[in-house]
Amino acid sequence: MMDVLIVGAGPTGLTLGIDLARRGVEALVLERADALFPGSRGKGLQPRTQEVFHDLGVLDTIRAASGSYSNRMIWKNGERLGEQTMFEEVEADEGTPYTEPMMIPQWxxxxxxxxxxxxxxGRVAFEREVTGLTQDADGVTVAFADGTALRARYVVAADGGRSAVRRALGVGMTGETVDPAPFLVADVRLDGLDRDHWHAFPADDGSALGLCPLAGTEDFQLQARLPEDAVPDLSADGIRKLVAQYTHLDAADVTEVRWVSDFRPRAALADRFRAGRVFLAGDAAHVHSPAGAQGLNTSIQDAYNLGWKLGAVLRDGAPEALLDTYEEERRANAVAMLELSTSVHRGQVRRGRxxxxxxxxxEESSLSVETRTVADRVRAGDRAPDGTVDGVRLFDAFRGPHWTLLGATVPGLRSLPAAPESYGPGVFLVRPDGYVGWAGDTADGIEAYLTVVGL
Incomplete structure (x- = not known):
């Protein structure tokens, strides 16, 4: 019997697979398609996700393939009206070395x-379509379209907004329409536009088309908000006609249509993120507007939260109840993300901090224990900032599947003699996912917390 089956080889499933693999957990990623997803859809990587990728050992490769967000160039009747910045600037400091979102196509x-x-x-098994599952006290049996089945101690549904696993569990989703208009996104190659701007072509009726150059490729991502009564034409000719309709370009300027999809923006949240031995992560748990580049990033952090907890239970002897904190922590974050992405979509919140x-x-998690009488800077539950202690960079010290203690020494824990001044006074126990789990004036009383998390 496998330790974990992960359904879906998107960013969520692959991130979880990486985290489990480095913890020595036997996991298999299952993918219905015969290859990885081919489109650019979730192209924005937020600074917090960059920190996660630093820990997972992929940030340098990601950054080499990425680019910054260009200013938006507004067009009207073939004329340039001017530029708009995409984001409010966030100032970098020692604790927050990554503050600028990066652009990289999802594929x-x-x-x-x-x-x-x-x-x-780790491994990915392609062409493995899940059709159902059953679970008992010891594990979960996953059935496939070809009549075969596999069994694992836990299953994670990372199979998207139309999750087959979520439907098989009977877990509902509650949500709302964010925008009544149909939207279309495509990857195209074209002539006639510079690659220094995100080109925007608004129409008088509220519809619009955007063409965003994708770093490291010859492609532009096309985004279109169509009139409410429009029926999207996903053919190559339909995309060419759309470009000719909204821009000063000719249809023939679109030299290639590489991928296309349509959707209607909505915000929805799964009623539960855990059902017995099955967990929901990523779009299987929360569906969102793409505005503000929140969804893919939140999904990756779902996996990052769940990975260390599954590892602690399966390999370190932590109590099984630790897994309940996945829903406790991530569902609350998803609620906040859905509210934010909807507000950005409607123009109520600007991209930035x-x-x-x-x-x-x-901060409200049962795993966040703050015991200090005065805590005016970093508190239990906060993201643990970067910094330097005795010449050691904290993000490098945190890197890997372990806990880190700042300001004291406890047998069995990786320890540094102090925390940077920016943390404020105290002793800080940093979780494997880079958040402060426990904080105290001294290390006294930490033993009970260590028992809860299996240390």
């Missing part, structure tokens, strides 16, 4: 994650 992010998974000994995800944390 490339998945290629990098897939290569890292294979490097760590609110969207980079550096301020998200778990």
């Amino acid at each position: 490339r992010t998945q290629e990098v994650l897939y290569a890292r998974l294979l490097e760590l000994g 609110a969207t980079v995800q550096l301020d998200l944390g778990y």
